[in-house]
Amino acid sequence: MQNKGLIKVFAILFGLVCIYQLSFTFIANEVESDAEEFASQQISENVENYSDKRDVQEQRYLDSIGNEEIIAGITYNDAKDKELNKGLDLKGGINVILQISVKDILKGLANNSSDPAFNKALNQADEAAKDSQEDYIDLFFEKFNAIPDAKLASPDVFANKTLSDDVNFEMSNEEVESVIRKRVDESITSAFEVLRKRIDKFGVTQPNIQRLGQSGRILVELPGAKDISRVQNLLQSTAQLEFWYVYKGNEFGSFLGQANNVLKDIVGKKEEAKQADTTATGDDEIDELLAEAEDSTDVATGNNPLFDLIQGPGYQGGPILATFSVVDTAQAMEYLNKPQVRSLLSGDMRYAKFVWGVPDEETQTVGLYALKGNRSMEPPLSGSVITDAQQTYDQLGRVAVSMQMDGAGAKKWEEMTGRAFNEQGQIAIVLDNIVYSAPGVTTGPISGGRSEISGDFTVTEGQDLANVLRAGKLPASAEIIQSEIIGPSLGQEAIDSGIMSFLIALAVVLIWMVFYYGKAGFFADIALVVNILFIFGILAGLGAVLTLPGIAGIVLTIGISVDANVLIFERIREELAKGKVQKDAIKDGFNNALSSILDANITTGLTGFILLILGTGPIKGFATTLLIGIATSLFTAIFITRLFIDGYGKNGKSLAFATSATKGLFRNVNIDFLKKRKMAYVLSGIFIVISIGSLFVQGLNQGVDFVGGRTYTVRFDQDVNPTEVEKDLVVAFESAEAKTFGPDNQLKITTKYRVDDEGTEVDNEIQEKLFSTLKPYLPADLGYDEFTAGGDEKEVGIMQSMKVGPTIADDIKNASFWAVLGSLIVVFLYILLRFRKWQFSLGAVAAVFHDVLLTLGVFSLLYKIMPFSMEINQAFIAAILTVIGYSLNDTVVVFDRIREFVNEHATWPLGKTVNSAINSTISRTLNTSLTTLIVLLAIFIFGGESIRGFMFALIVGVIVGTYSSIFIATPVMFDSVTDKAKIEKKKKAEETEEATA
Structure with missing residues (x-):
């Protein structure tokens, strides 16, 4: 090996960089342990809500020492920013996918048009979206264009004042589409920025927010978030802030009485109709009618439908019309908005908008307000003018939110407060259709654009509201269509089980390598430990997130790293068996193993890339660690192990690459594998038929990822x-x-x-x-x-x-299907390119199909009786792709040896060549499979319930994959080649006969 000095320097420097990157994690953990100890001393377990109070004390401690130097100029805040991030499953928190309503954006761009064609297209798009994978905007345009003579450039649709600079009456639907698509994308980008600003102010360390394609979906991950309802409200609140003039309660005094009288007739007639129906109906149907009456929202309560719901009158001269019980608000609002009741209002009161105030938590009552609406029902002033907002306290010491407006807003606010002062009226401050306060103006017009929202806020609610207002309102509603919430205690359990599985797997593999290969195994162990250091260092340096599947990926990497060393050591043992001196045997062993190592790792890496591209959340974590592990395993196995072996042998020391117990193991194996292929075909065929039958009859236990x-x-x-x-x-x-x-x-x-x-x-x-x-x-x-x-x-x-949600479940299912199909196509092409014969690709893909079918069959047969979850979800798809990678890894090693033997023994019959190649790899195959299985079993037993099904799929896949590489992939390749040879032989014979004739 050339440039040993350069490789040694690089390895040492890279190791030091990794240690430096990981030092931040150690520092942060140490300081946080001190904070926990401090908090436990301050707050006793006997105190109510001690967990929350400890959290407060911990945070105060960390805030107080955040900028103090810990070591070498590094502060806690520096260390926290650069520590190895832990995912939700290890830290707890919330992971959501928000769907920004494209429908709301379209309605806003069309100024809430009442155009029949526009609304018909929206309704049809709503229905189609339930079963379609297309973006909502595509569905809308498709449905709109299907309506005869419908024009997007109509003044009732998009050719309006809002879009006057971009859309004119002469434009075709296709031209308008491009404008609207651009505007929708801008709105989603705006929503993304609003959410990002809100999250930045939330105080969660290492938050993650990203757009998912062009569908209007936004992924938000907040590791460590504990107050889940607060997070959900923060993310979904549209922050629709409005300022309205408001009617006084006494202006509506007579209206409520008139409304009650009208409702007496309406509800009374319904009750009479029900009684008549009951009389005319058989006794056997009375129960059914009573049930229907209970479900009806028009349930009369005595002779005064509206008055019976009123809990108390409004304050004299105040803006509250009356107070109602919170549970009756829907019924009361339905009464007030009935056409017969609305018709009682005349003049400007026709446009009155009834809204509720903030409920009183103690009495569970809420006040009713009437806002002074207008023909367009738009507020005189909206929250878009807010430039800053802060949580403060009002004159009574209550939590409040003070706001600062821009120039235009300040002018309008002065005008509104001046009018309210002159008319001795009030201005309602309305947030998301709830009146938070409706103060009167007693000192004249308010200049400067400052205003205040007061209400029954906690400090946290006030801070959140200020953050939301400062970040701005969402341009459309945001619904949570997928969420995962993990408690911190479950996260800690996942950490404990993950570390346990990791240490057990590592210990077993280290011991096995020394047992099997002696001192050479010890050198491989050192390289393996260096490999793990590199993986964690790279993860910390990249700012990647470590998840429980990520830990599984690292542990699986141990198996990959061992496989590379096993390949090298087995080839060195072969060279030594040929009588070569140790130095030459080592050199040739490394060189001969290189091709197999590269092919095996590239095929596994290809499936890892597909997982990284198409996977989400924890699956990306698994793919990230797997890919990093493949790269570092190659480096440590090929270079680090070589450095130690060459260094040990340069003084003439002997290295046996075996122990007394394993020296002659698997030597001179001579099994006729091809002779047993028909039996293998029959056996596999039976299992495949059983698997397919079970899949049709019993099916699979699909998780919520796939069905919603x-x-x-x-x-x-x-x-x-x-x-x-x-x-x-x-x-x-x-x-x-x-x-x-x-x-x-x-x-x-x-x-x-x-x-x-x-x-x-x-x-x-x-x-x-x-x-x-x-x-x-x-x-x-x-x-x-x-x-x-x-x-x-x-x-x-x-x-x-x-x-x-069902829509995103369909998307996940489709993405999973394409991930599996894509990996098969990519691998088929790689093997075709690498081996230059389609027969090799056919054998490899046949083996992969065999492995996937059997794994699915096992899950179908056993999911009802196994004591752990065997759901088919995204993690299972990751397992299937890993099985594909592992199966191909095994197959490629065998194929590589077959190709090598074909070149070395050109005169041998193909059958002898294939059998000899398989026999020569049997030690490596069993060794790698055994160590990998030990690793997987360690994670399966100790790695936590959440990944037990995932690990079981990998265990089944490794067993089936080891079998298929020998008994399916190679025989299929062999049979396709020999069949072709027979055809060519027959064709030549026919040509010879024709020439003779």
Whole structure:
């Protein structure tokens, strides 16, 4: 090996850089441990909400020493910025995909047009979007263009004042489309920037936000976030701030009485009709009618439908018309907006807009306001004029938010406050259709553009509101279509199990290499440890996120690294067996193994790249560590191991590359593998038929990634029976499934209840229903807030939750299909290019199809009886692609040896060549498979419940892949070549006969 000195210097320098990068993580962890100890001394466990209070103390400690030098000029804040990032599954937090409503953007660009063609196209696009993978804007244009004579450049659609600079009446639909696409993209970009600014102010370390293609989807990851409801509100709040003139309560006093009288007739007639129907209907249908009456929103309560809902009058001279119970707000609003009731209003009051105030948490009542609307129902002043907002306190010491307006806003605000002062009226400050305050103006017009929102805020709510207003409002509504929430305590358990599996796998592999290869194995172990240092150093330097599947990728890399060393050592042993001196044997062994190592790692790397490109979240983490591991494994196996071996042997020391127990192992193996191929074909055929049959009859246990729905990992204080719990859940949710997840006191609950509905309200409703259903199995003193809240010390309640909308589930399923298909095509082409014969590609792909089918079959056959989750989800697709890579790795090593033997023994029959090649690789195949299986079993047993199904798929894949590389890939290649040879031989014979004749 040339340039040993250069490689040695590079390895040392690179190792030092990796240690430097990882030092930030060690420093940050050390300081945070000190902060935890400080907090535990300050706050006793007996204090109520001690976990939250400890968090506050920890943060104060970290803030106080954040800029103090720890070592060599490095502060805690520096270390925190550069530490190795931990993913949600290791740290807890929230991962969401937000869908910015393209429909809202289109409606806004069309000024909320009432054009029939425009609204018809929107409605049709809504329906089509449920089952289509196309972007919403494409669906809208497709439906609009299908409507006869419909023009996008109509004044009622996009040829309006808003778009007057870009759209004119003469433009074709195609020309308008390009303008609208650009505007929609600008709006989504604006939404992205608004969300980014909000997140930056949220205080979470190492947040991640990125656009996903052009679909209007935005990925947000907030590791370490604990107050999940706060995060969800922050992300989804549109921050639609408006300033309206507001009517006084006494101006509507007579209206409420008149409305009540009108409603008496409306509701009374409905009740009479129901009674008449009941009388005319058989007794057997009375129960059904009563059920319908209960479901109706028009339920009369006595003789005064509206007055019976009123809890109290408004304040004299104030803007509140009346107060209502929170639970009656929907009913009251329905009454007030009935056409017969609205017709009672005359003059400017016809445009009055009824809205609610902020509910009183203590009395559970809320005030009703009437805003002074206009023909266009647009506010005199909107929140777009806000340039700054800060959380402050009002004159009464309550939490408030002060705002500063721009020049135009300040002028309008002065005009509005002047009018309110002259008319002794009030101005309602409305945020997202809720009146937060409606102050009167007592000192004359307010100049300078300063205003204030006061209400029943906590300090945190005030800060969040100020952040949202300062960042700006979203240009359209944002719905969470996929979310994953992991509690911090579950994250810590994942760290513990991940480290355990890693250390056990590493220890077993290190011991095995020394046992099998002696001192050479020890040198390989040193290279392996250096390899792991490089992987973690590169991850820290790149700012990559370490996830539990990422740890699995690193542990799998141990197997890949061992494989490269095994290939090298086996080739060196062969050269020594030929009688070569040690120096030449080492040189030739490394050179001869290089081709197999490169081919094997490139095929695995190709599947890793496909995972990286098409995968999301944890799958990207797995792919990242796998790809880094492949690169570092190549370097350490080829160069670092060589440095140690050459250094040891340069003084004439002997290196046996074996121990007394393994010296003659797998020597002179002479098995006729090809003779057994027909038996293998029959055996594999039987298993494939069984697998396909099971897939058709029993199917697969598809996770929510693929079908949509919600899953909750719930921990109880005692063991529970999943069958009993599932029965109760089915009653509550119609469809639900409960399975033990890890220990017997933990269940994974899945439901498709209201899967098509989005919004925080729906999420809260389902969690409340879940809590009430599980209450008999939970501690008696556990409240709803404790059940849903996160916390470092949490031991009971929702530990993890995930939601996937049906649209994105279809997208994930399609992406997974293309990932598998793409990997097969890429690998087929690579092998064709590398071996220059299509027969090799055919054999490799046949083996891969065989492995994938059998793995799917095993999952189909066993998912109902195995004691762990065997869902088909994104992690399973990652496992399938890894199986493909591993199977090809094995196959390519065998093919490489066949090609080598064909060149060396040109006179041998092909069958003898193939058998000899397989026999020569059997030691390597079994050694690599055994070490890889040991590694995978360590992760399977100790690596945590969340990746157990993933690991099981890999274990099945390794076993099947090892078998198929010998008994499927090679025989298929052999049979296709020999068949071709027979055809050519027959053709030559026929040509000879013709020539003779």
